[in-house]
Amino acid sequence: MTGTSGIQSGAKLVAVVCTAQIFVQIGAGFWPALLPQMMQLWQLTNSEAGWITAIFFGAYMVSVPVLVTLTDRVDAKRIYLFGVACTVAGHLLFGLYADGFWSAFATRALAGVGWAGTYMTGLKLLADQVDSKMMSRAVTGHAASIGISGAVSFLLGDVLAEHFGWRTAFTISASTAFVAWLMVALVVPWRAAPPPRAKGPMGKEGAGQQPALFDFRPVVRNTSAFAYSVVYCVHTLEMSALRGWGVAFLAFVAGYTGLADETLSPALVVTLLALLGTATSIVGNEASIRFGRRRLVATAMILSILFAAVIGFLGSINYWLAVVLLIAYGMVVWLDSSSVTAGAAGNAEPSRRGATLAVHSTLGYAGGFVGPLVVGWTLDLAGGMSPMAWGLAFLVVALLMLLALGAFLMLRPRELEGDRGR
Numbered sequence: 001m002t003g004t005s006g007i008q009s010g011a012k013l014v015a016v017v018c019t020a021q022i023f024v025q026i027g028a029g030f031w032p033a034l035l036p037q038m039m040q041l042w043q044l045t046n047s048e049a050g051w052i053t054a055i056f057f058g059a060y061m062v063s064v065p066v067l068v069t070l071t072d073r074v075d076a077k078r079i080y081l082f083g084v085a086c087t088v089a090g091h092l093l094f095g096l097y098a099d100g101f102w103s104a105f106a107t108r109a110l111a112g113v114g115w116a117g118t119y120m121t122g123l124k125l126l127a128d129q130v131d132s133k134m135m136s137r138a139v140t141g142h143a144a145s146i147g148i149s150g151a152v153s154f155l156l157g158d159v160l161a162e163h164f165g166w167r168t169a170f171t172i173s174a175s176t177a178f179v180a181w182l183m184v185a186l187v188v189p190w191r192a193a194p195p196p197r198a199k200g201p202m203g204k205e206g207a208g209q210q211p212a213l214f215d216f217r218p219v220v221r222n223t224s225a226f227a228y229s230v231v232y233c234v235h236t237l238e239m240s241a242l243r244g245w246g247v248a249f250l251a252f253v254a255g256y257t258g259l260a261d262e263t264l265s266p267a268l269v270v271t272l273l274a275l276l277g278t279a280t281s282i283v284g285n286e287a288s289i290r291f292g293r294r295r296l297v298a299t300a301m302i303l304s305i306l307f308a309a310v311i312g313f314l315g316s317i318n319y320w321l322a323v324v325l326l327i328a329y330g331m332v333v334w335l336d337s338s339s340v341t342a343g344a345a346g347n348a349e350p351s352r353r354g355a356t357l358a359v360h361s362t363l364g365y366a367g368g369f370v371g372p373l374v375v376g377w378t379l380d381l382a383g384g385m386s387p388m389a390w391g392l393a394f395l396v397v398a399l400l401m402l403l404a405l406g407a408f409l410m411l412r413p414r415e416l417e418g419d420r421g422r
Contacts, residue, residue: 032244086114
């Protein structure tokens with residue numbers, strides 16, 4: 001580490017970055033937690049609600065290749081602070097001015113740009129300064145901090161909106177993100193950018209020379225890292241579909257079965273789901289180290305396919321059955337979350353780690369963009385919310401997971417250093 005003040009150890013850096021990510025992510029679940037009432041307030045269709053959820057991931061998807069790749073040339077702290085500033089602006093403008101589809105669409109897009117400059121950039125802050133044996137657990141701690149905060153945000157958003165109104169809820173989430181900006185700006189030391197190195201003949205790279213900044217071809221050719229990124233694409237599709245529509249699904253089942261006033265709050269259930277999922281992610285990464293990363297990822301995907309194929313059909317029968325299935329499904333979805341990101345980061349070439357994480361994030365949030373839309377479109381095409389429509393919506397997710405499993409098995413990525421399956 002460089003600098004004479006601030007953080008003097010990798011462990012302290014991990015603690016500060018993870019704490020900052022908690023404050024940034026605390027508003028992440030506010031929109032999906034409030035989705036049923038916002039759909040009613042603004043008279044949104046399922047497809048429109050899906051677009052507002054999806055644009056966060058879409059904005060992330062188009063921004064992250066630039067922002068994260070720049071960390072191979074620019075101090076990641078600069079990109080991180082830019083990202084958090086966009087998050088502050090996105091939440092604040094939503095709370096102050098959103099009044100329908102287009103204003104919500106635009107402000108959620110701005111928040112998506114902010115997350116593009118924050119999520120993997122925070123991981124890059126860690127990856128640049130921890131050794132390879134610590135990498136897997138640093139990634140897990142980073143993912144856990146985000147997962148816990150994201151989980152709590154569902155319940156927090158619901159409680160804040162109930163007591164102070166939804167506009168105040170989003171304004172509060174902007175203020176917590178600003179706290180994260182101050183933490184990193186004041187505590188995390190600046191790092192010098194790597195010195196530029198000359199190109200070889202005809203502008204080509206020579207031995208020991210710096211790779212072209214936005215040349216992603218070597219990243220794709222690194223099949224061990226790329227295989228984990230392919231899984232992350234559909235993993236995030238599934239996760240965003242579940243988080244984006246989980247509250248709405250439970251609210252439908254409660255109303256459909258006549259238990260709307262006699263149940264646990266759907267927002268509380270999704271909070272519990274995400275908390276347990278985060279814990280499962282940590283356990284999953286340790287299982288990857290102990291039993292082999294490929295085996296863990298493949299097992300998680302098979303279980304996800306089975307749950308997604310039945311949850312919409314069976315969950316509509318009984319609210320408590322839906323709760324149990326949704327929580328179990330969420331734990332399966334989260335099981336390989338840390339494992340696939342650690343697999344991509346750990347298999348990346350050190351000089352292209354930023355570019356590798358950029359590709360990883362782009363693929364992941366491309367899936368995150370598609371997930372909420374797939375569910376919204378399927379519900380509308382099936383004639384609106386019904387047991388059959390929900391069953392078909394989750395079944396589509398299962399089919400996409402099946403395709404990703406086939407691709408992962410064909411690519412056969414390497415284990416990481418320290419994995420027992422190595």
